[in-house]
Amino acid sequence: MLRIPKWLLIGGCSLLAALILFLAVPGGIKMVAAKPESVRLPAVMYHHVLNQSDMLGDYVISPKQLDEDLRYIQERGYTPVSAAELQAYVAGEGELPERPILITFDDGYKSSFVYAYPALKKYGMKGILAVIGIHSEYYSEIDDDNVNYAHATWDELRQMFESGVFEIANHTYDMHEESSPRAGVRRKAGESKADYQKALREDIGTNQQLLEMATGKTPTVFAYPFGFLDEDARAVLDELGFTMTMGVAERVNTVTRGEPESLRELGRYNRPYGVTTQSFFDPIFAEAEREAAAK
Numbered sequence: 001m002l003r004i005p006k007w008l009l010i011g012g013c014s015l016l017a018a019l020i021l022f023l024a025v026p027g028g029i030k031m032v033a034a035k036p037e038s039v040r041l042p043a044v045m046y047h048h049v050l051n052q053s054d055m056l057g058d059y060v061i062s063p064k065q066l067d068e069d070l071r072y073i074q075e076r077g078y079t080p081v082s083a084a085e086l087q088a089y090v091a092g093e094g095e096l097p098e099r100p101i102l103i104t105f106d107d108g109y110k111s112s113f114v115y116a117y118p119a120l121k122k123y124g125m126k127g128i129l130a131v132i133g134i135h136s137e138y139y140s141e142i143d144d145d146n147v148n149y150a151h152a153t154w155d156e157l158r159q160m161f162e163s164g165v166f167e168i169a170n171h172t173y174d175m176h177e178e179s180s181p182r183a184g185v186r187r188k189a190g191e192s193k194a195d196y197q198k199a200l201r202e203d204i205g206t207n208q209q210l211l212e213m214a215t216g217k218t219p220t221v222f223a224y225p226f227g228f229l230d231e232d233a234r235a236v237l238d239e240l241g242f243t244m245t246m247g248v249a250e251r252v253n254t255v256t257r258g259e260p261e262s263l264r265e266l267g268r269y270n271r272p273y274g275v276t277t278q279s280f281f282d283p284i285f286a287e288a289e290r291e292a293a294a295k
Ligand SMILES: [Zn+2]
Pocket: 106, 107, 171, 176, 225, 226
């Protein structure tokens, strides 16, 4: 059997096809192998943005820090892209900018509406907001709009979506619990596969309906709570129409034209407080550019 070195498989099937073509050509050297067309895609994950110095931490940064981040992203020549652009690219349509980046905000906080939305607008940028349905439902029904802990209301989600600044992702209706028995969207101990998939279908499907009612569009992006993955969740996510999913593994993604699978379980870098903009972004950009150059 022909043993193919692992590094040759990194580019996936199209590179393998190119290799086979190469081997099939007499002499080989005249062959101009078609490289799979792909882009390196760093993704940043934010949570809260608050003007409260005593709350800053791993999941809370200040509006000033966010502004500096966005300015730096622009200065370094990166262009935030939408899920729709990425989905078109992997389907073989449309182009992506030379240095794409994905900007995401998890959990659907009101602080995304109050701080992140105007900041992205200011720079003409776009992002993805991953919403936990039960919280947005709750804060849409009660009279408590404290930005320190409230979540965005349906009306705020609609405004952000209609502006074109934010695409809305599904972050489960009520499965955003880190500890057992379930831990995010994982299968519980002793739960049958059928029961597990039914529970997911109900929860995530409920959020799909609520978000569709709020914005007029059914989400196509799913963010795994805490990045907890489960192989048996995939079939349900496919069934519910998700063509892009995001985890929390800190790595730069490679997105390949003609390979929709390359939008599965995208890695994202969590942006904590207490690190300067440059020391956070420089290693990520170096990684994205190093591998892009090595293609
Ligand atoms: Zn989350």
